[in-house]
Every structure is written in structure tokens, then in C-alpha cells.
Amino acid sequence: MQKNFESAVIIGGGTMGSGIAQIFLESGLEIVLVEMDERRAQSAYDQVKAGVTSRLIYENNRQQSPEVQKAAGEILSRLTTRVGIPSPNGPWRPDIVVETVYEDADVKSRVLKEVESTYPDCSLLATNTSSLSIDLLASRLARPQNFIGMHFFNPVPRSSLIELVAGRETSDESVESAQALVEVLGKESILVHDSPGFATSRLGIILGIEAIRMVEEGVASAEDIDRGMVLGYKHPIGPLKLTDLVGLDIRLAISEYLESKLGPRFAPPELLKEMVARGDLGKKSGKGFYEWK
Ligand SMILES: NC(=O)c1ccc[n+]([C@@H]2O[C@H](COP(=O)([O-])OP(=O)(O)OC[C@H]3O[C@@H](n4cnc5c(N)ncnc54)[C@H](O)[C@@H]3O)[C@@H](O)[C@H]2O)c1
Numbered sequence: 001m002q003k004n005f006e007s008a009v010i011i012g013g014g015t016m017g018s019g020i021a022q023i024f025l026e027s028g029l030e031i032v033l034v035e036m037d038e039r040r041a042q043s044a045y046d047q048v049k050a051g052v053t054s055r056l057i058y059e060n061n062r063q064q065s066p067e068v069q070k071a072a073g074e075i076l077s078r079l080t081t082r083v084g085i086p087s088p089n090g091p092w093r094p095d096i097v098v099e100t101v102y103e104d105a106d107v108k109s110r111v112l113k114e115v116e117s118t119y120p121d122c123s124l125l126a127t128n129t130s131s132l133s134i135d136l137l138a139s140r141l142a143r144p145q146n147f148i149g150m151h152f153f154n155p156v157p158r159s160s161l162i163e164l165v166a167g168r169e170t171s172d173e174s175v176e177s178a179q180a181l182v183e184v185l186g187k188e189s190i191l192v193h194d195s196p197g198f199a200t201s202r203l204g205i206i207l208g209i210e211a212i213r214m215v216e217e218g219v220a221s222a223e224d225i226d227r228g229m230v231l232g233y234k235h236p237i238g239p240l241k242l243t244d245l246v247g248l249d250i251r252l253a254i255s256e257y258l259e260s261k262l263g264p265r266f267a268p269p270e271l272l273k274e275m276v277a278r279g280d281l282g283k284k285s286g287k288g289f290y291e292w293k
Contacts, residue, residue: 002095002124002177005029005184009094009119011111012101013044013081016128019156020098021079022051026157027185030078032094034085045081051157052076085118093121096181098150100128108132109140116142124177126150131201131257134167134194144169148178151198162187167194196261197254204242205254209269211239215289216271222289240289244282252276 007030010021021033025048033048035041052075056068097115101107108127115125125147127137138144149165162182166175175191182189192199211225220228226238243251252273258266275281275288282288 001173001180003180005095005181007031007092007094009034009085009097009115011085011097011099011115013040013047014100015154016152016156017098017100018044018047018051019154020100020128020152021048022055022157023185023187025052025075025078026055028078029095029184031080032086033079033081035081035083037083041081041083045079048079048081049076055157085114088119093119095122096124096126096177097122098126098128100152103129103131105132105136108137112137112141112147122146124148124174124181126178128152131197131254133196134165134170138167138169145171146174148174149194149198150178150181151200153200160188161200162189163198163200164189164191165194165198166191197258201254202258202262205251205258205266207239208243208251209255209266209272212243212269212272215240216269244288244290244292246282247284248272248276248281248288 008024009032010017010024011034013021013033013035017033021031021044024031033044035044049072053068053072056071057064060068097119099108099111099115101111108129112125112127115122123146127134127147127149128151129137129149130151134147134149138147141147144167147167148170149163151163151165153159153161162185164175164178164182179189190199196202197205214220214225215222222240226240229235229238252268255266255268255272259268279285280287283292286292
């Protein structure tokens with residue numbers, strides 16, 4: 001089992017990859033962040049830099065200062081952004097590789113296979129898929145025992161959870177290594193066996209679509225349903241506001257996917273389909289269950 005993590009390769013420097021790179025760097029690891037072209041690599045670097053700097057400013061009484069700049073420089077000196085997966089350099093190999101490219105099984109499989117052949121000695125390979133089957137991705141790999149789902153949450157630096165998803169072939173050693181890494185990152189994990197929607201999306205979507213059905217049936221307003229869950233059940237945010245933040249189109253896609261895998265209890269409500277068809281996608285379009293300025 002891997003206990004000490006000193007270096008990682010992260011593939012994909014978008015919303016999630018840049019957040020994951022940030023927390024790895026803040027935990028002392030050396031990071032290579034891989035993108036598809038120079039423009040995206042630069043944008044990933046800028047996102048990580050902004051994240052690292054704003055965290056330091058926040059921790060430093062919300063003041064920019066020479067100390068903040070120095071500390072940011074030290075952290076960022078351990079970050080390399082580049083195009084293409086780097087070949088191993090002498091005995092160097094990453095302690096873990098995290099794949100966080102587009103949510104497409106074929107794209108992910110291509111990347112994961114290349115990682116396996118580039119680093120035959122790397123014992124932990126993780127995917128940040130939010131919905132694809134770990135067993136499906138593992139079936140295309142030479143060493144599925146080393147492969148695990150590490151489902152990070154957005155925004156990564158502020159979320160305390162990492163959902164670990166073990167496939168049929170994932171070894172106990174890989175699970176323990178991933179759990180050790182979560183500790184290094186100062187986060188907490190839950191362990192789930194590969195299943196559609198894992199644990200979090202499966203339960204989260206049920207709450208979300210039931211709340212939408214209640215709006216549809218006129219049971220209560222969106223505001224009151226949300227207030228009920230926030231005040232009565234201590235949820236940090238109501239299910240309808242959360243749906244607006246995630247995006248109604250994303251929620252619809254997850255709901256349809258889970259309906260196809262788990263049955264009609266996950267069928268999307270008519271109101272959700274109508275709102276997506278009208279372009280009311282939530283915060284990103286300015287209107288969902290709430291108006292967003
Ligand atoms: N956004 C979320 O809220 C969220 C939450 C949890 C998990 N996820 C999962 O994380 C993954 C990434 O999502 P995201 O929101 O960061 O997407 P994104 O589109 O912001 O980023 C994906 C990045 O991968 C890069 N990429 C694609 N193919 C590549 C390749 N072959 N080599 C190197 N880079 C490549 C793209 O250029 C892009 O920058 C997906 O699997 C998604 O389901 C997303």
C-alpha cells in the first residue's frame with residue numbers, strides 16, 4: 001500500500017483538474033498537470049494560481065502581501081503544466097495519476113491506457129468520473145486492480161468529501177492507498193461499490209426530482225421547499241437552489257441515465273424537461289427555480 005505521496009500527474013486541467021491540482025499542491029505534492037494544448041495548459045496554470053493565491057489571501061486576514069506572494073510562489077514552484085503525458089524520467093514515476101478529462105468513456109479509456117503504458121510501475125490510477133462505470137473503464141485496462149474512482153466535488157478546495165468508488169477488480173491495497181491519500185489531502189472519504197450514480201448522485205437526484213415534482217403539483221413554492229430542508233433538516237442549501245447551481249440540463253441528464261439503469265423511480269419530472277427545453281437551466285442561464293442576476 002502506498003502511504004507517502006510525493007508526486008502526481010493530473011490529466012485534464014479544467015474546472016476539476018485545476019481544483020484537484022490546487023489541493024495536491026497545498027498538501028506538499030509535486031504536480032504535473034497535463035492539458036491538450038498550450039492555451040488550455042496556460043489557462044489551467046492561471047486557474048491553479050488564482051486558487052492558491054485566493055486561499056492564502058483568505059488565510060492571511062484577506063490581505064495581499066509580500067508574504068502571500070512568496071508563499072504562493074513556493075507552492076506554485078511544485079507545479080508544471082504541459083501538453084501531453086510526460087515520459088518517465090529515469091526512476092521517477094508519479095505516486096498517483098488522476099484522470100479528470102471529459103465525461104466520455106472512450107476519451108477516458110484512451111487516456112487511461114496511455115497512462116498505463118507510460119507508467120507501468122505506477123500502483124494507483126484514479127478517475128474522477130461523476131457517472132461512468134468503474135467496471136466498464138477497468139475492463140479496458142491491463143491492471144484493473146490498480147484502478148479506482150476518486151469522485152471529487154466542486155469546488156474541490158472547499159469540499160470536504162471524496163467519494164471512493166471500488167470496482168469489482170480494485171484491490172484492497174488500492175482502496176487503502178486512496179484512503180491514505182485522502183487523509184494526506186485533509187479530506188474525508190466514503191467507500192462505495194461501483195453502481196450507477198454511486199452513493200451521492202443517486203441519493204441527491206432523488207431529493208432533487210422529488211422537490212421538482214412538489215413544485216409541479218403545487219405542494220409549496222420553491223423557496224418554501226428549500227427553506228423546509230435548510231431549517232428543518234439542516235441541509236446547507238435547498239434541493240431546488242442546488243439544482244439551479246448544478247444546472248437543470250445536468251440534472252436532467254443524470255436523471256435520464258439513472259432511469260435507464262435503475263428504473264422509473266428516477267424518471268425526470270415533466271416540469272424539469274419543460275424548463276430545460278425553454279432554456280431555463282438555472283444560474284448559468286439566469287433563470288431556473290430562482291432568478292439569477
Ligand atoms: N464539474 C463538476 O462539477 C464535476 C464534479 C465531479 C466530477 N466531475 C467530473 O470531472 C471530469 C472533468 O470535469 P470538468 O468539469 O473539470 O470538465 P472540463 O471540461 O472543465 O475539463 C476537462 C478538461 O480535460 C481536458 N482534456 C480533455 N481531453 C484531454 C486529454 N486527452 N489530455 C489532456 N487533457 C484533456 C480538456 O481540455 C478540459 O480542460 C468529468 O469526468 C466530470 O464528470 C465534474
